[in-house]
Structures are given as structure tokens and as C-alpha cells.
Amino acid sequence: MGSTLIEKIWRRHEVAVLPDGASLLYIDRVLLHERTGSIALKSLAEAGRVVHAPDQALVCMDHIIDTFPGRTDQTLMPGGTAFIQETRASARAAGIEVLDIGDPRQGIVHVASPELGVAQPGVTLVCPDSHTCTQGALGALAWGIGSSDAEHALATQTLVVRKPRMMRVRFEGAPTAGVTAKDMILHLIGRHGASGGAGHAVEFSGPAVEALSIEARMTLCNMAVEFAAWTGIIAPDAKTIAYVEGRPFAPTRAQWPAALADWADLHSDSDAVFDTEIVIDAADIAPTLTWGVSPQHALPVTGMTPDPVAQEDATVRAAMERALAYMGLEAGQALEGLPIDAAFIGSCTNSRLSDLRAAAAILKGRKVAPGVRAVCVPGSTQVKAAAEAEGLDGVFRDAGFEWREAGCSMCFFAGGEHFSSQQRVVTTTNRNFENRQGPGVRSHLASPATVAASAIAGAIADPRKLGAA
Structure with a gap:
């Protein structure tokens, strides 16, 4: 019996199977933002622990900062300035890079990470934010965690995770004019409910998904959590490779052949078995x-x-x-x-x-x-x-x-x-x-x-x- 894409990435990162059946997974990337990052970093420092791999972590200023021209650390959120300043200080003390106010790379963490090449096919990536699944559009196994888990991942580069059930959602055919990835995911959730993906990791596939741009795929995966899924993912293809190549944190030119070889098997096998399958005709979707x-x-x-x-x-x-x-x-x-x-x-x-x-x-x-x-x-x-x-x-x-x-x-x-x-x-x-x-x-x-x-x-x-x- 073949394996699903998620099962393949899982096996690559499984350090140990624990007595209760849960897995200890190696975590490649830890992302933070100023709303929750300061909590994890401060708690870690107070416990006398250090960040295991600061070069594999990144902080984005995005949630609490305001978006008015000429912005500063001052924010409309009561107490927000303290969150911003404490996150900045804690990250710098831990040796973690900060995409700060005024940095040309700054942005919403789930937007900045892919465009910088932090998210890549086959990596495990976590962030104390529920929409981390966005980055599954690049073939990454990405999911949202709490601040305590973020602290654990920072200190050990591992997390204890119980493997979810596997679901495949296939969008067959082609959507009509004016229909976007946002309409596709809202149609799915509207038809199958906000708890339709509960307990599952969802792989989106099918001709309508393959036709989407990488950015549109991010929209689809972003709302997997609104379907109650643990995460969403799309198998990397030629579009993915073209998107990742040359980005600041992507593999270098010298590393590129090895990366391509490593990513070649990142797809569900033809005989892979999913616990649940949903098929949607994209032609049935309207705005x-x-x-x-x-x-x-x-x-x-x-x-x-x-x-x-x-x-x-x-x-x-x-x-x-x-x-x-x-x-x-x-x-x-x-x-x-x-x-x-x-x-x-x-x-x-x-x-x-x-x-x-x-x-x-x-x-x-x-x-x-x-x-x-x-x-x-x-x-x-x-x-x-x-x-x-x-x-x-x-x-x-x-x-x-x-x-x-x-x-x-x-x-x-x-x-x-x-x-x-x-x-x-x-x-x-x-x-x-x-x-x-x-x-x-x-x-x-x-x-x-x-x-x-x-x-x-x-x-x-x-x-x-x-x-x-």
C-alpha cells in the first residue's frame, strides 16, 4: 500500500514513536509574531532555557502593529506597544531574526514566510497562529500551535504530535469565469460544514487545484483550519519549484540539485489510501x-x-x-x-x-x-x-x-x-x-x-x- 504526501513527510521527521502512539517530530522551522511570540520567548528565558536553533526561527511583526503610514511602536491595542517591544527584545536576545517595522521584508507571517522562501516543500513548520496551514500550499507540513508548544519547539526543535487521519479533497473539472480559490474553499465549507475536516489533515488535489497559482493555493490552504482540519497541503509541482527557486531562504544554486532530488517523491502514491475522500465539481461553484x-x-x-x-x-x-x-x-x-x-x-x-x-x-x-x-x-x-x-x-x-x-x-x-x-x-x-x-x-x-x-x-x-x- 502506498503512502500519502503527509505520511511521507511525517516519516522523514519522526524521531520516535512514544508509548501512547504519538510521534516525536523534528521541527524544521518555528515562526513567531508579536501577539504570541513574546509569551513563548519570555517563558523560555525565565526557565533558563535557550533557543536550540535560532537560525531556524523567525519573528514577524504583523498582528498588533497598526497599518497607518508613518507607524511606530505605538498601537491602538491597549498594551500593544509592550507586546511589540518585548517580542523584539526577547527575539534579539535569543538570536532570532526579526522582520520588524520598517524592514522591507516585514509582513503577515503567512505571507512573508513563503515569499522569502522560508516555507519549502517537505519541511515541518509551526507557528502559534491557526492559519499556519497557509504554507501547506508549497508542500510544507505546516500547522498552528499554542505558546507552550512554541516554547517546546524553540527549546528542543521537536514536538509531540498525534498523527491525524488523512483526507483528500479533489476539485475536478474547471471553475467558470469569476470563480476563485476563495470561492472554492467557501463552497467546500458551506457544503460539508465547519467541522467537516475535524481530526484530518487535508490534501487538496485535482485539475482545478493544479490550475491554481501558488498564491491562490495559499488561499485554499489558509482556510483548511476553518474546515476544522489539522492542516491543509498541496503536492509540490513545477509551479512550486519555480516559485521557491531564488528566494532568500531557498536552497542555494549549489544546493538546488539535491533539493530537487529530495522533493521528487513529495506526492501521494497512486495506491495511497485516504480515510476520507471528497470530490467537488469545480463547474458547480459560483462566486x-x-x-x-x-x-x-x-x-x-x-x-x-x-x-x-x-x-x-x-x-x-x-x-x-x-x-x-x-x-x-x-x-x-x-x-x-x-x-x-x-x-x-x-x-x-x-x-x-x-x-x-x-x-x-x-x-x-x-x-x-x-x-x-x-x-x-x-x-x-x-x-x-x-x-x-x-x-x-x-x-x-x-x-x-x-x-x-x-x-x-x-x-x-x-x-x-x-x-x-x-x-x-x-x-x-x-x-x-x-x-x-x-x-x-x-x-x-x-x-x-x-x-x-x-x-x-x-x-x-x-x-x-x-x-x-
């Missing part, structure tokens, strides 16, 4: 967005909100009623045409250059509707610079968007900045939980094209009507 307070509350942009009365399960019915009430919606209400107050493009899900290009293609020559606040936050300083070199910043500004510095920003309320209570926001982020983007804020998850189209219309809009490719 998709959420209506409620979970990523599983997802519908085509042309859809209508569900009726809780139709649900036999009392718990499900009550949750749907609560979601509709929070979102200020009624059963059977059309999503398209629903007036909005704000539009947000950013986050580790959809803030890469290709995402900004897709939005700019919709925005060019058009204006944001009166009364709509529109904000764009590039995922990294490199993305921002590249977008500005192409003139995309001018497109966003001319349309009426705020153009920001790189960071997590209003993906979540913990950064300090937020939208106002009961404002309806169409957003490229990954979570639409209650109060996620501010107390009482009503968030609809969508692709960059859908957000841009909605900002122009002043209401939820179908991007295909504005020429989305």
Missing part, C-alpha cells in the same frame, strides 16, 4: 460569500438566506436564528443587492499581489459608492512595493480606498482597529465570527473581486457583472 457568523454559512452571491424553520435539529435551528439576528437578516433574503457600509481587502487569506491585481481590475476607472468605507492592506511590505511599482495603489486610491502599510489590520479586533457596531462589511478575511472585526460588526467573507465589486455597488454584488475573470 460565494457568507451570510452568517461561520464560514459554513456560505452561499452563492445569487443565493438567498436559509430558513431555520426547515431545520429539524433544534440546535442547528437555534444557531441559524441567532446568526440571522446578529447579521440583521431575515430568512429568504437575497444577498445580492444587500447594502453595505464597508469593504476590506487584506489578511493572510487574500492580500497577495495577485489578490490586489484582481481587485484593481474591477476598481479601475470606477469609484467606491458614497458612504462606503473601503480599506486595502497589503499582506507584506514586498507586496505593497510591487503593487506600487505597477500603479495598483493609484487604482485603489482613485477608486476611494485607503491604502495602508502591511499587517493583519482589521482582520480581527485584537489589533485595536475595528469597524463600527452593526456595520455590514464585505471582507476578504477568513473568519466571520461575531465581533471578529469589531463589536457587533457584520462580516461577509468573499473574494477580492467580490469585495471590490460590492464596494463600487454599495451593496453585495456579483463580480461577474463587472467583468471578473
Whole structure:
């Protein structure tokens, strides 16, 4: 019997099998950010332990820092300045490199790591952040951990992990015009539920996945955790190799032949057995967005909100009623045409250059509707610079968007900045939980094209009507 991709990477990194069946895995990379990094580093120092391999760790300033031009250590989050300064001091004391404010490499950790070549095929990579699975798009085994596990990984370069079950999600066929990776993952979660991947590591595959760019694959893997999966991964291919080659932390030219040989077997064998398989016809997917307070509350942009009365399960019915009430919606209400107050493009899900290009293609020559606040936050300083070199910043500004510095920003309320209570926001982020983007804020998850189209219309809009490719 053959092996899955994840099983192959697992075996390469398995130091020992423990008496209870869990594995001790070697960890190649440990990533930190200022919201949780200071906790792990400070605790490690207080215990008198040192970082085992500081050259295999990296700190990104992204979560708490603000994204206003001319930013400093001062931040809108109460106590946030201390987090920033303590993380910086602790990292430097431990000998860990910091992608700091003002560093041209700074960015959201899950954006900066791939673009610098830190994430590579076949490596194990952890970070105290749930969306670490983003980097599975490069064929890395990447997952989110807590601060205690981060401390353990820093001190020992290992972690005790219990092997998850294996799931393969195949997207067959080809999506129609205007359908993106964001629509694909929202469609999956909407159809199979926010707990559909629980207990599993998910490998995304199939012709529609192979056709995606590396950046789009990152969007797909980013939201594996919203499917309750332990991680998401995509087998590396020629696109992956081309993406990694030449990046600052990638194998050097002298190391490159050995790296290619090492990566050659990083795919699931034809006779590999998965515990669960899901097949989706990509042609069935339309531009998709959420209506409620979970990523599983997802519908085509042309859809209508569900009726809780139709649900036999009392718990499900009550949750749907609560979601509709929070979102200020009624059963059977059309999503398209629903007036909005704000539009947000950013986050580790959809803030890469290709995402900004897709939005700019919709925005060019058009204006944001009166009364709509529109904000764009590039995922990294490199993305921002590249977008500005192409003139995309001018497109966003001319349309009426705020153009920001790189960071997590209003993906979540913990950064300090937020939208106002009961404002309806169409957003490229990954979570639409209650109060996620501010107390009482009503968030609809969508692709960059859908957000841009909605900002122009002043209401939820179908991007295909504005020429989305």
C-alpha cells in the first residue's frame, strides 16, 4: 500500500514513536509574531532555557502593529506597544531574526514566510497562529500551535504530535469565469460544514487545484483550519519549484540539485489510501460569500438566506436564528443587492499581489459608492512595493480606498482597529465570527473581486457583472 504526501513527510521527521502512539517530530522551522511570540520567548528565558536553533526561527511583526503610514511602536491595542517591544527584545536576545517595522521584508507571517522562501516543500513548520496551514500550499507540513508548544519547539526543535487521519479533497473539472480559490474553499465549507475536516489533515488535489497559482493555493490552504482540519497541503509541482527557486531562504544554486532530488517523491502514491475522500465539481461553484457568523454559512452571491424553520435539529435551528439576528437578516433574503457600509481587502487569506491585481481590475476607472468605507492592506511590505511599482495603489486610491502599510489590520479586533457596531462589511478575511472585526460588526467573507465589486455597488454584488475573470 502506498503512502500519502503527509505520511511521507511525517516519516522523514519522526524521531520516535512514544508509548501512547504519538510521534516525536523534528521541527524544521518555528515562526513567531508579536501577539504570541513574546509569551513563548519570555517563558523560555525565565526557565533558563535557550533557543536550540535560532537560525531556524523567525519573528514577524504583523498582528498588533497598526497599518497607518508613518507607524511606530505605538498601537491602538491597549498594551500593544509592550507586546511589540518585548517580542523584539526577547527575539534579539535569543538570536532570532526579526522582520520588524520598517524592514522591507516585514509582513503577515503567512505571507512573508513563503515569499522569502522560508516555507519549502517537505519541511515541518509551526507557528502559534491557526492559519499556519497557509504554507501547506508549497508542500510544507505546516500547522498552528499554542505558546507552550512554541516554547517546546524553540527549546528542543521537536514536538509531540498525534498523527491525524488523512483526507483528500479533489476539485475536478474547471471553475467558470469569476470563480476563485476563495470561492472554492467557501463552497467546500458551506457544503460539508465547519467541522467537516475535524481530526484530518487535508490534501487538496485535482485539475482545478493544479490550475491554481501558488498564491491562490495559499488561499485554499489558509482556510483548511476553518474546515476544522489539522492542516491543509498541496503536492509540490513545477509551479512550486519555480516559485521557491531564488528566494532568500531557498536552497542555494549549489544546493538546488539535491533539493530537487529530495522533493521528487513529495506526492501521494497512486495506491495511497485516504480515510476520507471528497470530490467537488469545480463547474458547480459560483462566486460565494457568507451570510452568517461561520464560514459554513456560505452561499452563492445569487443565493438567498436559509430558513431555520426547515431545520429539524433544534440546535442547528437555534444557531441559524441567532446568526440571522446578529447579521440583521431575515430568512429568504437575497444577498445580492444587500447594502453595505464597508469593504476590506487584506489578511493572510487574500492580500497577495495577485489578490490586489484582481481587485484593481474591477476598481479601475470606477469609484467606491458614497458612504462606503473601503480599506486595502497589503499582506507584506514586498507586496505593497510591487503593487506600487505597477500603479495598483493609484487604482485603489482613485477608486476611494485607503491604502495602508502591511499587517493583519482589521482582520480581527485584537489589533485595536475595528469597524463600527452593526456595520455590514464585505471582507476578504477568513473568519466571520461575531465581533471578529469589531463589536457587533457584520462580516461577509468573499473574494477580492467580490469585495471590490460590492464596494463600487454599495451593496453585495456579483463580480461577474463587472467583468471578473
